[in-house]
Amino acid sequence: MSYQIQTHTILFQPRTGLYSLANQYIPQDRAPDGFWHFAYKEQWEVVIARIFELFPGRVNKMWAIDWQNHGDSAVMNDHTLQTKAASLTLAIFQISLPISPIVAVILFEPVHILQPVTAGDERILKGQLNIWGVKLRQTTFASREDASVWARKRMPWKTWDDCPLKSTDQEIWQCEPNVPIMAGHLYTKLCATFPVHRIFGQHPDMYSNATRDRFFDGKEGRTMASAQIIPRAGHLLVQEKPDTAAEMVVLILGQVQVDQLVEKARL
Template sequence: MLSETLVFRLPDSGLSASANRYGPAKDAISNDAGVTLVFAHCSSAHKELWEPTISRLFDLCAASNTLSPQWRIREAWSLDAQSHGDSAIINHLALADRQALSIREYASMLNFFVTSKFVDGKDIIVVGHSASTSAWTIACADTTIPRLRALIFVEPVMVVPPIPDGDPRIMAGDTNVIGVLARSEGWDSYASLRRMFKKRYPWKVWDERVLQAHLKHGFVEVTGSAAHRGRVMPKCLKTQEVGFYYADDHVLAGKLVEKLCALYPVHSVFGERPEMVSLESRKLICDVNEGRVMASLSVVPRCGHLAVQENPDGVAEAIFKIISSSSSGTLGKRSLAMAHL
């Protein structure tokens, strides 16, 4: 798999975003007629966490002799939110005086990208995980994107009505805010950080490739700050990370799901273990009686909410099945998937 990194500036905020563009290996057959996949990450993550999934997708595509040319993957993009990953390093001075960026601001960046020169004239499929599913919903529900073929949501977290007092979906976000703000400011070395990850949940159950990517791309050794010099710190500061856990924008996304499903095919993919998104929340998100009609539903085995981190190959296979069924004009049975949610 080949890759290159680009940085683009957002005209509304003046912030920048970092993006990786991936293509098949040099010896693979090029396909200019195929689809472009655009990936967005979850809270506290970064664009490189998608790499094992993207690599597996290229392999599956190359091995297939049934995909029609227009549904083969021509390229994939993975984007860093403005406050996460390499974007956070680029924007560190501008972010110093800003409150935590919101899901709505994440959505603004995603909307800019899918209507930009980078994908102009290309058929696209967007893929989100957890918090970015709400961002994609806000980004696309009020925009006509003629060549947007589908949205694929892995463990979607938008909060759809009804929302009673003490709703566990909102309480989970509040709990995350408390936990993040109480977290350590950094580690003495990458070795000590890795040891901590190997002992603690959820990192200890992550796929080794994803864990290695997280260590390499999610952290930076501080050189300029006297207070933290020599410490290994997350690229995304915890004071910025918490912005993606606040409920308001996830509630907004929940109100827009019906509209989104009426505009585009929306596919939901869930982890086998119901964690952040309970069984009841899954049923609400996919409630056809409220107009939230998913084009397909699927379940990835051997993982929970952090499906991309725990079973990237399984997530890739679920995405590939969606692309394959779209190519052949047949989708998996919704009723069977619902029975396993």
């Protein structure tokens, strides 16, 4: 891997009252500009390394961020999340999107839920089923090696590419309560503010294909710059097909750069 890693603690106190931890990745052949960031932290390292290989000399730096209720950030925010999760979630999702130099937003298998949400909604039921399954899992092991052997025989880990699985073996992560469905009403605002690209897995793990297609049906402002589907992958496509995920990111950002050059030529 041709990058150096630095870890920074980033404080979002003025807006959310929560901390986030981020890893910074800098290639040896760094470009003068070109800033990318990903969430969540270590699971992106294989994809990031592949992007550096496919995009040599064209990236200044990348950041991978632990959202406030995931990974190391969740450990730091444990007490606050346990006592004020609902109010903080509302505060975070009501933050307005500022004008920024962002040229594209790429969403991998997003789980926010578009309205309306009805009784018995398949998206909610699948989420509840996932929570039920997680609570029944074994959670303590005699060693890291025992945990790795256990995971490699079970879903979803047994479908993962070996590199992300090894990265997971090295990290201790934790997830705290959150209400991700509340972001759904901001999706049209996101589409109106930035070029939004979505990358889905072929297998509908979290919702049906019909539900997935609503994200780019053009109705109510749901207009996307592009939509890609990774074959033979599901919701955890970043872990299952990290090389393909990286190739799609490079393809999208390459087209963004071409579009920028065309726009400058017109001016």
